[in-house]
Amino acid sequence: MKTLNVVCGLIFSEDGRLFLARKAQGMPHQGKWEFPGGKIESGEEPQIALQRELLEELDMEIDVLAFLGSNIHEYPDLRVKLNAYKCRLVRFGEQLTDHDAFVWILPNELFFYDLAEADIPLAKLISKECKNE
Numbered sequence: 001m002k003t004l005n006v007v008c009g010l011i012f013s014e015d016g017r018l019f020l021a022r023k024a025q026g027m028p029h030q031g032k033w034e035f036p037g038g039k040i041e042s043g044e045e046p047q048i049a050l051q052r053e054l055l056e057e058l059d060m061e062i063d064v065l066a067f068l069g070s071n072i073h074e075y076p077d078l079r080v081k082l083n084a085y086k087c088r089l090v091r092f093g094e095q096l097t098d099h100d101a102f103v104w105i106l107p108n109e110l111f112f113y114d115l116a117e118a119d120i121p122l123a124k125l126i127s128k129e130c131k132n133e
Contacts, residue, residue: 003079007050008037008119009087010126011062017104018126020113021058024100033113035084035122036099046083059093069125073118082118
């Protein structure tokens, strides 16, 4: 089974809210909420890929702050290695190309949303960290 290396951003606003975007109809995982990001191109650094993908898909600029971890999720036809980074929002032009909605939520509200399967372990990590603070 092919493994696809992808990157996602856990993007926090200045008031501590977390960004989620919902995949548009006709897109893979349509209707699911996710931490946005995308494919890492050959030879590309993950942080650069994340900045590129967010600019292309959301007209969003971010500062990548820290690597949070990765997990591997197996879909029926594809294995995804998801590399997650904590990010700070710099600018958001609110231009959605692959998504049809977005929200800024408190981290303890994550499980009110129908998350993409590969993002669930990250949501659990964030929820756990918030309970420990």
